[in-house]
Amino acid sequence: MRQQCAAEDLTKWLETALERLTVYRDSKVIVIGLIGKESQAVGDAKTDHINALLNRQVFLSAWARPTDAKCMIEAYFDPENECVFLHLVGVHDLNSSTTAFADTAETGDGFFATLAKLELEHSKLVLFTFLVCHAIVFVEPACRFDLSYARLLRNLNHMRQQTASDISSALSKATSVSKEWAREGRLCSPRMLFAFHRNPLRADLGAVKRKELVDKLERSMEDQIYEILRKSRIITNNCALSIGAIPPNTPFVHIFTPSEAPRDPLKELLEVLHDIGEPKGPDDDKRKKKRIDEGFSTFLLAHLEEARKSGFDDNVGKTAPVPAFELPRLKAFIRGASAVYRVIMEDKSVASELPQLLNVEMEFSEARSRKTVPAALRNYEQDLPQYYPRRHHEMKLAQALQYLTSQSCGPKLQDAIVRLTDSCEAFWKDGRQACEGLSLTGNHCSNQIHSVPGEENANADLPSFPHSSKARYLSTCNCGYKQELRNDPFELKEANFDYYERSEFHCCQSMDKYEFPTFHPESISSETAPVQRLESEHNSQSREDNQKGLFRQLDLQTQSQDEQSGVNSAGDVDMLLDRDNKLAIASDLQLEGHESLRKRHGSSSADSTKNRQATQEEDDVHEGGSGTGSVVSDLLQDEAYLESHNDSSDLDTSTTLVAPDVTLRRRLRKHSRQEDEGSDHSGGSDGEENEGAGEMLSEATPVSKPVTAYERSPWQITDEALVNIKEKYKGLYLEGMPHSQSPSGLDPLYPSWAVVCVGSSSIYTHATGLRDMPNFSHGSQYLLPWDVTLKVDVNEWDRKMDLIGQSAINQNRPRRPRKPGDNTEKVKVFVGFEYECPRGHRFMLETPDKMLKHNGAGGPKESATTLIRSDMPLWFPCSCRSNPRVNGQLMRLHIVTPKAPVAVTLNPRVQPSAQSHLYFHPGTKGLIQLTWGKYYIMRFPYSYVGPDGPIYPPQEQMTAGRLLKGVLGVIETDL
Amino acid sequence: TTVESTASGAGVSSGGRDLKAGLRLISENMEWMDFVQDYLQDNNDFTVIGAIGPQGCGKSTVLSMIAGNNTLDMYRQYVFRPASREAVETCRHQTAGIQIYITKTRLMLLDCQALFSTAILDEMLRCEKRYNYEYKTVENYTEMESIQLISFLFQVCHTVLVCVDWFLDLNVIRLIRTSEMLRSTIHQTSGEQIQYDPNRPVNLVFIHQRAKFEEFKPETVRKRSETLRNLFKDSQLNICGNVSLGGAGRSSYIDGKMERINYLPLSDMKLRGKTADGLLSNLPIAAPSSSDVSHGFKNIPDYNSLVKDLRELVRALPKPAFALGSVAISEKTWGSYAAKLWDATRKSHIIADYGRSLP
Known part of the structure; x- marks a missing residue:
């Protein structure tokens, strides 16, 4: 073995x-x-x-x-x-x-x-x-x-x-x-x-x-x-x-x-x-051996000996019986x-x-979880609305998890977290899930989860009805005369267009409107629409009606006018005179203008330094320097404008950049010719306004009902038909609203902006401010004067002023005597940036950071120059006191154009989010021009939807977003 | 000299007095002592280092060394008094509760009593000191006391040194992990201006005292670092911070990533007046053998030079902010919050619940 x-x-x-x-x-x-x-x-x-x-x-x-x-x-x-x-x-x-x-x-x-x-x-x-x-x-x-x-x-x-x-x-x-x-x-x-x-x-x-x-x-x-x-x-x-x-x-x-x-x-x-x-002690090993013997071995062997001899009896006291001991x-x-x-x-x-006794931490952690998961679930279930969206679910879940982690810990915590998350999710999905639809003002749809009629890939299992956040806002029509409640919009068309087309707003429906470029299915033949457009005279005509931004109200006279302008300044973005201003000679003047331009071009190109000086000069002279300046710069940037301008003045062969110079040069010439003409129109006294009021009123009366192709506009048709159009012409129209990143050449299905002519300039009286416009904050219902100095061809100016005078101005008013050599003219525009809060409160701003609060007799004396030269906020705290505090949103720009041969140009660019450079514009191919002697209101979009979805108004009361400066400009025009 | 006196004068005027030696922060009866407030300043730049470990692992000694003592000092000169000879010879403990010492460079050192210590329990039993009868057994009481102290240190320290004298007592690791688990549940009452982050990552540094000659072998050090990493894999405690032989620039220990684990073996401290030769002759294995030399392993790094490295390495560790958000905490605020946190720890119903669940 x-x-x-x-x-x-x-x-x-x-x-x-x-x-x-x-x-x-x-x-x-x-x-x-x-x-x-x-x-x-x-x-x-x-x-x-x-x-x-x-x-x-x-x-x-x-x-x-x-x-x-x-x-x-x-x-x-x-x-x-x-x-x-x-x-x-x-x-x-x-x-x-x-x-x-x-x-x-x-x-x-x-x-x-x-x-x-x-x-x-x-x-x-x-x-x-x-x-x-x-x-x-x-x-x-x-x-x-x-x-x-x-x-x-x-x-x-x-x-x-x-x-x-x-x-x-x-x-x-x-x-x-x-x-x-x-x-x-x-x-x-x-x-x-x-x-x-x-x-x-x-x-x-x-x-x-x-x-x-x-x-x-x-x-x-x-x-x-x-x-x-x-x-x-x-x-x-x-x-x-x-x-x-x-x-x-x-x-x-x-x-x-x-x-x-x-x-x-x-x-x-x-x-x-x-x-x-290496040196080593001679008897090292022996000594160690000895010590081992007297150490542990002795200790252990003593016990072994005791075991063999007598066995162990380790009882204390005499009461206990002798313990068992056996050597097997x-x-x-x-x-x-x-x-x-x-x-x-x-x-x-x-x-x-045994595991329960040993794994104290595991058992403890498990026991805590058993106790705290139900408690955390109760925490979650507390104060829940009937239906709630994911955001609310996640918020409540986070609260419950926080409770859980504060009450539970250890290796089983992770399991508990998963259990709680699953339980809460199941609870929520068990008939408590709210619709995730978000309104354009950032509110959740308050309904149970559902699908929306007409929506793509709708879930057939869900009930189908429209979104509703249950919020209702008081909003104002395009012209500002009427307010109506509206539901919190979920659709951009509803927000920016449908609401303003309501039948209740008959005030605006009778007014002249600027027609923004929109997509018309009729204008596109099903084959190759874009090319055919120019071939057909009729088509091009009808298209231009839309594209160039004409006022829709057209009679025979204006139609011929259109043709004229179409020939002379094809593609030029200018504003056709509305019915009140339609003068037979307008076309002649226009022609002459072009003639003079052509004549003078030789000298101007020969003497380019002079040109530049002139430009410089004009910039200096213009009172609204920045405003006009930005108009110029916009012209420089606006390719469409430059191209069209080159078409009309084919003499300009040097560079496209010269083009604006040429225009300005032309204006300067006009100024110099009209040296001796007074600038009484630009004086803009209150008296003049008052005086003109009665007169203009009589003129404004024969407004005929707008005869337009209104009905054929796609936005006027039923939703079902719109869906069809959307499908059929996909890619040919612009989704949503035009902005700086939207593809060029496409028009939206409906305009998100509006420009209406409220009437003659005389309906505004500066001493009393706006009348009949509801819900204005007290003292805020005024426009502010903006004096613009223009360099003009004096003679030309005077001649045109005479023409205006014939039709509009009391001949008895003597013109201010003009000093020799003075070739400037001053015109006065009245401007108001109107804000509107969700409760329908309205106010104007005096400066970009101050609400207009005028008190006392007469209108406010403050100039609008600051407003014109600054970026204006898109949202500005409203003065209404009830909670929650809200912001007013820039909804309207009031412009009263002077009675002078000038046009006020509009170039609105709204940048709602400071995070991106994205801005929204009306989608016109150039500036919108407003004719003289009128009261216009530009209505801004109610909601802004960019490529990354809606841009929601700020939730807190604050100043946010901006309307980029340069929205207004004044240029001399032919009549 | 003028410049110096002005400088020191400015130091005094900035508040607080200088400490001569460790001061009681938590008494042996686990009560908060407020003495420390007099020594705290309005200074935001301070470092809190605590030391924990079983009995006799040199917590007081290593903290004294970090505070600036050296091996030539007499015991009575140490800022934290090491266990007396009599205590050592009868297997008793020295430090009770938590002692604090603040250096001129605003290093706050917290010396904690021995963890789960038989000696402390024994003394408690002998003195018939009252203990919480909520716990089923006396040793459960001692364990809970240790858990409370460690949890508290995790709340108030940037760095906690774990002093061990052999590698590796799993019970020590378990106590640390349990304390970590229970620390996360100490929540302040809401409405406090400064919210402490309960899951703040704390640096954990293993100081292996009296490491034997063989334990300095690079291969051994590497394996042990690996083991520590595995033990703390699922922990919030941060054991990667370069407090190691490799981090101290000892070239034989630099092998990529293992030197990042905070594991630093220290040789037996040279006694006063003894030479290196005397030390080596007392080691179980005498001189390094030639096979070791061939591995680039010649000598045990000298205790004093390693302590010097330790001072710098510990200071270089990240200092996770105490408060949530970016609120800077001054020494004084730290002091008052430490008191609150100790109270919260003592009263934590989850820690109590854990105590009751112990078999």
Whole structure:
């Protein structure tokens, strides 16, 4: 029979030992367990001292073990001492824990989950060790008692009691096992011994002093351990009731001293080989050997001797019966231990109860979650509206999650978060989901989730009805005379067009309107529309009506006028005179203008420096310098304008950039010719306005009903038809509203802007301000005067003024005498930037950051120059006091044009969001021109929808967005 | 000299007195002590470093070294008094509660009592000190006390040093992880002006005291760093910060990423008056063998020079802001909030719940 050389895995040992150790099968054995912690530092190994005691390398280092199990027991029978050594490798061995936690990368388990698995395995083995050993040595790498043993031992005792009957019955079935052992379930209440490494004592001590201090430390630690194990009732007077026992009279604590550390012989040999030649104390090795003998071996052998002699009786006091103690024969031990091992590994109560005792953090975390998830769900369900959108759901969910994370924690928190999120989501989707539709003012549709009629890819399962946010706003018509409630719009067409076409607004419907370019399906033949446009005279004509931005009100006379202008200034964006101003000679003047331009062009191109000077001069002269200046710059930028201008003045061959110079030059010439003409019209006194009022009124009366192709406009047809048009002509029209990034050449289906002529300029009286316009903030219902100085051809100017005078102005008013050499004329425009809040409150701004509040007699004297020269806010805080505080939105620009041969140009560009450079414009191919002596109102879009969707008004009261400066300009015109 | 005196004069006028030695912040009865307020200034630039660890792992010593003590100082000159010889010889503890020391460079050092310490529990039992009977057992009480102290330190420190004397007590790691888990639940009452971030990343630095000669092998250090990284993989605590031999520029330990893990072994401290030779002769393994030399591993880095590196490395760690948002916190505010946080920690019903759930 071969002698066992090294320790083996317990299961294997239990299987083979009986056969292998036949000689010893009747030996009475003492079973010693080794439990503890082990770093991989030299001298820390739990088994080194056992190896030293046995004088051979029985227990190998972790790397040399044949198995890579993280938790295992190594068994070895020592025939010399008739001892079985059980060495537990477990969670506290660095090698095991390192491997286990390195595996987390694959398992995905967190710290506590990994620890839980390890500990369960480990604890089962510890329980087994406690059930089959006579003594257990706890080997600690540091010189202190680990308090966590208290919990471990308590748990083990609980489990021992739970499994007692199973173990007894298993033992009683095993052969050779004594009745006592079977009854008790264990050989004795195992004695617990403690061995500590790394004593903290100074290294520079003599041997005697060291011994003394080590003894003192050992006794101190024994006292501590005993006290604590007693107090926490791990050990009791009757050790039969306890998991283990502490000897009352024998030392049970051993402290290793550094020099006592045994050495691996092989390693030592290697070191000796390495260190050859290095000086070494002659009797070093001997001395060390001696110390080992008097150290741990002595300590352990004393206990072994006691066990063999008398057995352990660790009871305190005389009341408890003498505890069971048995030294089994080896064969009985092997059979009994196998039975116990099987029970421990397979027992149900071990599998169910032990994890609860061990995985405190996991159990706690789970228990907290069980309690807090329902509470968090109740938190979510509190104060919910009947239907609510995702945003609200997410907000409530975030609140609930915050509650959950403040009340719950640990490894199961993540599961709890998922559970709560799922529960809340399910709750919301169970008939509480609101429509996600967002109105153009940023409000949610308040309905249950639904589909919208006519919407593409509508969900058939959902009810179909339009959006509604239940919000209603008071809004004003195009001309500003009438206010009507409107529903919070969800559709751009409804917001910017349909509302203003309501039949209630008959005030505006009778007014002259500027026709913005829009898409007309009729004007496009189904084949190749864009090319054909120019071929057909009729088509081109009707198209130009739309494209050039004509007022729709056309009689025969204007039609001929149109043709004229179409020929003379094809594509030029100019405003056709409306019916009131339609003079027979207008076309002649226009022709003459072109003639003069042609004549003068030679000299101007020859003397380009003079030209530039003139431009400069004009800029200087113009009072509204920035306004006009920007008009010029706009002209420079406006390619369409330049091209068209080049068409009309084909003489201009140098560069396109000269074109505006030419125009200005032309104007300058006119100025110089009309040197002596007075500028009484531009004086713009209140008296004049008043005076003119009555006169103009009579003129305004014969307004005929607008006869237009109104009905054929696509925006006037039914929604269903519109859907058809949208499908049929997809790509040929512009979706939404024109803006700086929209593709050129496409027109929208409906205009988002409006320009109406309210009437003659005389209907505005500066002393009283606006009348009949509802809901204006008190003192804010005034326009502000804007004086514009123009350089003019004096004679031309005077002649045109005469023409105006014939039709419009009282001839009795003498013109202001003109100084010689003075070739400037001053005209006065009245301007008002009107804001309107959702409650229908209206106000004007005096400056970009101040509301107009005029008090007292006469109109305000402040000039509109600041307004003209500045960017104007798109939203401005309204003065209405009720909560929530709201903003007024720039909705109208009032312009009263002077009675002078000038046109006021409009170039509105609205930049609603400061974040992007995107701006919105009306989509005209150039500037909109307003003729003289009229009261115009430009109505801005109600909502702005850009390429990235709607731009919502700010929720808080604040100044935001802007109307870019340069919206107004004044140019001299022919009549 | 004039310039110097003016400078020091300005230092005094900026508020507070200078501390001679550690001051009680939390008493052995776990009560908050207000003494520290007198030493706090209106200064926003300060660093808070705490030290935790089992009994006898040199927490007080390493903090004293960071504060500026050196190995030539007498024990009584240390800002945190290490355990007395008598205490060591009877396995007793020195520090109780938390002690604080503030350096001239506004380094606030918090020395915490030993974690889960048998000695503290034993003393408590012997003195029949009252403990909270809510907990089933006495050792549960000690564990809860440790959890409260660590949780508190995680709330108020930029960096927490974990002093260990062997690698690696999983129970220490578990206590830290449990404290971390429970710390996140300490919530302030709403309405406070400054909201503390409960999940603020705290630097965790492992200081391995009295590491043995072999434990300095680059391969060993690398493996251990890896283990620490695995143990804290799912943690909010930040153990990557270059407080390591590699981070200290020891070339044998620079191997890519492992030097980022805050694991610094320190050799046994040289005793006063002892030479390096004397130290080496006391080690279990005497002189470095030639095989080690061939691995570029010649000598254990000198304790004093490593402590010097440690001082700099610890100061270079990131300092996560205490408050949510970008509110700067002054020392004084820190002081008053630390008091509140300690109170919140002591009263935290979740920590209490955890305590009751212990078997």
